[in-house]
Amino acid sequence: MFSKAFRVKSNTAIKGSDRRKLRADVTAAFATLGTDQVSELIPGKEELNIVKLYTHKGDAVTAYTSAGNPILFELEKNLYPTVYTLWSYPDLLPTFTTWPLVLEKLVGGADLMLPGLVVPPAGLPRVQKGELCAIALVGNRAPVAIGVAAMSTAEMLAAGLKGRGFSVLHTYQDHLWQSGDKSSPPSIAPPLPDATDVSEEKVQGDMRGLALRGEEGNGEACRAHGESSLPEAPEDGSGSRGDPSQDLAEGKSLPEQMDGLLRQCFLHALKCRVRKADLPLLTSTLLGSHMFSCCPEGQQLDIKKSSYKKLSKFLQHMQQEEIVQVKELSRGVESVVAVDWKHPSITSFVIPEPSPASQTVQEGGREQPYRAPDVKALYCVPASMTLLFRESGHRKGSALEASEVRATVIDYVKKNDLVDADNKNLVKLDPVLCDCILEKNEQHTVLKLPWDNLLSRCLEKLQPAYQVTFPGQEPLVKKGKICPIDISLAQRTYNKKVTVVRNLEAYGLDPSSVASALQQRCHASTTVTPVPGAKDGLQVQIQGNQIHHLGRLLLEEFGLPRKHIQGLEKAPRPGKK
Template identity: 55%
Template sequence: MFAKAFRVKSNTAIKGSDRRKLKSDLLAAFPSLSADDLSELVPNKEELNVVKIYAHKGEAVTLYVVHKNPLFFEVEKRLYPTVYVLWRCPALLPTFTTWPPVLQKLIGGADLMLPGVVVPPCGLPDVKQGDCCAVTLVHNRAPVAVGQASVSSAEMQSLGMKGRGVCVVHTYMDSLWAFGDKSCPPCVPDENDEHRSYKEECEVSEEEEGAKVEVEQSLEEQHTASESITKQDYGGIEDLSLAEKEEEKSEEGDEKEEENQEEQETPQALMDALLLQCFMHALKTRVKKSELPLLTSTFLRNHMFSCCPSGKQIDIKKSSYKKLSKFLQAMQQQHHLVRVKELTKGVESIVEVDWKHPQLRSFVAPEETDVEAASVCDEVEGEISYHPPEITTIYSVSARLELLFLDANKRKGATMNPTEVRSLVTDYVKKNDLVVEHNKNFVTVNPVLCDCLLEKSEYQEVETLKWDDLFSRTLGRMQVCHQVVFPGKAPITKKGQIEPIDISVASRGSNKKVTLIKNLELYGLDPAAVASALQHKVQASSVLHPVPGSKDKVLVQIQGNQVHQVGTLLLDHYRIPNKYIQGLVKAPKSMKKK
């Protein structure tokens, strides 16, 4: 949720009554929180600010800040502690332990997968689906992430520790952590470490074997000095322990200097480096001599974008070049790697590549690490496993019809599908002998049917009803509802018909067209994921906006009239039925040659 920067809406001091309400809410949300800890976290006489923000996906979040450190945040009326609180109260939440290399993936926005969870000798913590929990690293009880349990601990074991374990909402080193004093996790030794042998530390399951290889050296060092976790466990983010050997200290010191240099680099310099890497990668592995001359726009879209490492995105506007033409001009004049020529007025093409250039020949295409490959695999599987929800129309018993369904014990507000309504009405008619003897197609209207189904003007006139009229009147006087069932989740029932995915085209400054998409959340679609897919498909910029008057809806805006491409993505890839998509008729019509 906080992997990217958020936008601050307001920052105000909390009132005394709201401070007391916050304390009561915290005690209700975290029963293990003692009164002394609560008084220390939320002091009575010190300033406590309420900061309202919008996350990068549009979620409305409320932060509670003391001494410039966010201590708790509230999302959809649910309170979560930040890592700053958990470092002071490590036992506040049930915790899952993972390997240090996984931390970088959590910081990047990934969830904690069950194969990466280290099961302690005492077993997994007892959690239910949706419970708030924390994530720690091996040999340190200081939490580094907060999230919700995707499934219960019993289901985790029944699934063979495969699949998603914790849906992470906040991590150490994310933008919410950066909103505070940016302190590092303390060293809180695990109580079980003193009683654990080295052999037990090295025994891991087959699923954890890949992670074990990456941290084997770290485990050996921790075995010799297990009093506290070394800062190396955090992937080289902090300084190394002074107890390490001099040789390792000098080698790691060099690596740290390189990392510090990278951190000091500006985002513009990082984007320049990414452009150069993708450019060299594309020339080395993608472009063939037979393709020349090659349009520069095609080179960027079909070759450079596909060479971009997972988790990163090329944005030329954020580089020092600002335009593709200036970047290619630099590659031509400074590096002499390519020759760009304007074959058609206003359209540039790459006409020549120096395949024997030393810089190009010495370039080695980067390979994804095992952790990155696993993360990409999880994302691909997540897309493939998406199934559209099952949407059915159901009916709710109104106060007027309560007498009709009284024998079936269906009170006001009870929901039924049309078949069930028809069956219960038929049972009522037969139980009360209301079928007309000389004509079985008609039903006698008794006082109950009269009050429930007839208008006042019909009381003296209508004595019988046809079966079809009886059923249609019954359904017509019930509250229309819809039920949405996502695979593996409980049904969601709401009043009224479900809103369709709305696709519209609007004009912005200088008569530029933009395509707007809303109501994606109702069908289980992530607006950010849809925007990213469209951005790569049509090579146009996209923006997410919160829908005015709604707390949990996000509007996707993409440049140009992309109705046809949006419709293709929703119908073919996500398999959303056509009847639940509105606005496909606004797609631009293809021009026919005369």
Template identity: 55%
Template sequence: MFAKPFRVKSNTVIKGSDRRKLKTDVSNALPTLSAEDLNELIPSKEELNVVKIYAHKGDAVTLYVLHKNPIFFEHEKRLYPTVYTLWRHPDLLPTFITWPAVLQKLAGGADLMLPGVVVPPTGLPQVRKGECCAVSVVKNRAPVAVGTATMSTSEMCGLGMKGRGVSVLHTYTDSLWAFGDKAGPPSILPVEGEVCDEGDKEGEGKDIGECEGEHEGEHEGDLPTDHLSPNLQELSLTPGEGVEEDGEREETVEKVEKEEQEDGDDDMEEEDSRSPQEQMDALLLQCFLHALKSKVKKSELPLLTSTFLRNHMIPLPRPCDCCPIGKQLDLKKSSYKKLSKFLQCMQQQHHLLQVKELSKGVESIVAVEWKNRELRHFSPPEDGLKEEGTAESNGESDRPYHPPEITSLYSVSARLQPLFADSQKRKGAVLSPSEMRTILTDYVKKNELVDEINKNYVTINPILCDCLLEKSEYQEVEKLKWDDLFSRTLDRMQHCHQLVFPGQEPVIRKGHIEPIDFSVASRGSNKKVTLIKNLELYGLDPAAIAVALQHRVQASTVLQPIPGSKDRVMIQIQGNQVQQAGKMLLDQYQIPRKYVQGLDKVQKPGKKK
């Protein structure tokens, strides 16, 4: 679940009632925790944060963070401890043992396969299907993974230890672990008799075949590899080889990993030998050909070059599958530097398209050479798009438009920096109003500024005086009400806002977000036209909106550049179409009404405009 970086939606301090509810939920989920241990994990007076995140596959997860380390995570209304918690309480969950080399596979997203499980003399831990369990490695009881059992212990034994044993959710070295202080697991020696003794100097545990052979007086042979997953197959014994010594096992694992790395890097050797600029040029050409072949339609032409870049080549603000996973297209890092220069090269040297300046300063793609040999024979690399192909099969790539989640935020100004110094918030740090209130409240209480007579007031100290008072108030104002204290602080912070598009990283911009603006203007012979601006800020494609409006109102539309703006255009529609266009944005695209202005300019009944 956390094999790849996740996106943080919110980070707030837990409330008192929620803290008590969390204690109850943890106690129910982990009944073996004593009251003392529970109070240690969820202290009553220490700051505990609730962080809501979206995993890379879109799963909504809630984290509970203490001392900057996530201690629990909640997924689908079920609580799980993190490795940080299990290192303090290693016996909290039933634990399966595996080899150290398997950890790398688990961290990469693989589940724990039963042939890779080491069975100690005491037997497997008793679990039920779906029960939360942990995974550790031989010679160290500190758990390195958390997951759920895919079957009960009796079913595992009944299937001869074949198939998938633990569905892994979280591991040491994954992005959830990296969200904390990135400490390593402690060294906790196994309990005596917990791991098979091979009689060698290392004292390392044996696999299931060896343990059963020694303690039952008969050797049942090596485990078959038919049901092993590709990630764990190399770690099992092959038929006829018998038991390997430690050195041979490590050599085999290293050899297989080396071969895997060589196979996986075959396609990267050529790229690694090129300069970063050459790599970016190749990526730019690949994205360009992919966009032309799979995205652009003849009916869309002529197409603004800026729209082509924004919607089909660079994944902003919506995901785009033309750019391979793990790579980011940056024109400035290529040899072309500008889109116009790149398109000119594609036109003159590759003969792929025709670009013309249909209006002053605005270039458009007017034609595409669909029969071009280079374009016809281009096929996107499959490796870089596997995950996106999965997303497409789930319908995510063609999902309908959803408006962004817009949150008003504030950044620390230079004047307020002394007030936020204790909380390690520097100039430009972005805060929500609730975070600002929490920091300010802590500051007041820490410096004992609450008025002793009337606790609704706060005494002004020199820092508050410099940060919040006007010069004329220096000698007059000695106290402020709490609400006045908060409002003055917000007034002196810089406004900004956060946009969260579904499945995308949050985007933070300065100032208030500009609303979608409707206006009606007159052209020659007193003809009216409707102008619509700022659609790009909400992830809407002006070209697509213009086409939709053209069909909806049966009137001509044209895109025009906005003076003083590089990449933004406005739609011009013939006639007063405010009512129809506004209704489409509000109903079909679900844009909140407060982010649309100018709807009052709708044509009045009985009056021609």
């Protein structure tokens, strides 16, 4: 796309509202980026420009530049990262590997053909047709191009790695790259494969030509020699190259095995456990309450060991296959809103027969599928405190635990010899501590502080944040303080009382599932309604004062800590005998 010079229509500084919208678009387009990473990519105050340009083919493209480098470009309302961004976040996209000789052809406007791929021992990344991918060179994980997959990984294998694999959009050394500082790719070592990822028998490689189809000026397909590893056909004749599933049936790598188990538990849960009345269903509830329960005995479902790494990425693939539809109904919380139960993948799925031992466990014991998340209080470093934390390697926006904050302050005091010689319990305040800790009216009056006062003041000056870790998922860091589950009593007509529960979603609890459990436990009617005055969020209402039953459900069955629940003291007291 940028193989030839483009024409710049305008170059303007971005507005604050557009900056916030861009940050939201980046978060939606690249689910693997955390909040801190999005803030680093789209900074809050640093210069950021919008460049309107036209390519040599007439396509209207919007590019976003930061510190003089293009970091993103938008085409037909789709957002794409540049190689400058991928060098900072090399794991942002699924990465395929090719040979160094191919790069020259890609820069000239050629697409990447499948014979040019280098197949690692762990196999090719799992992608779907139309998914955005990165392309790197052998020996260096830093991407040199981005493109759109012309077919899914399964179709690539079924085609014997022949044909066009990727439509290349942007490359290192093209004109978009030349509009930046023209830096070279960093040297990023490829990840070392686990011992389980490498089969005992070395995969034999065939010397094959690398066919590259040029976009326009190249005309004929260009070829360069390289080596591509392809799986050999079984010697016993039990499989053929035309059936890749049979070729890969033996000696599967650990990510491939976990991918298969993940898909099996997903389809099993949709076919047997999830009903239409359960929708919308929190993705965390789908995993914790349904998919974990469908895992065969003797096996453990671990998304981190799959090629997807995150549940959100796996569900994106399932959405691309049109099995489910996922939406973010409330900020940062995704839910499954629709399921195609007539999809061939669900209708053709055969439910595995449980072993006798597992049947005994299910019949004799009670399932506890939900596991409470781990919540940690964190503190973010604001701009006014960077001088204090810079010596310890922490930057603006770094999230620290209280123990890390204390260790950083103590280390700073000792390094700068600020402990009072006459009283070891006092700390002398240097200019940095004065600016970070003291109020303006204290700058010239307070010269020393006790240790506990110094540390408590430091924690107060930091910005609150928290980290939520759901079982089997990556930790999620958010700014602010996590709101506890709020239980309250409300009066309705005829002086009737109802129990209202809010903010269940923040702890991975599905309001509909909680309402159903309470209805059975309390034998009272329950409803799920939107929270009044809020743009998103749901609340559960139970007839009568049911705080006692609700507390037992949250504390004993769900295992939530009491500190994350407020309103339990409103439970009715037992009557006198």
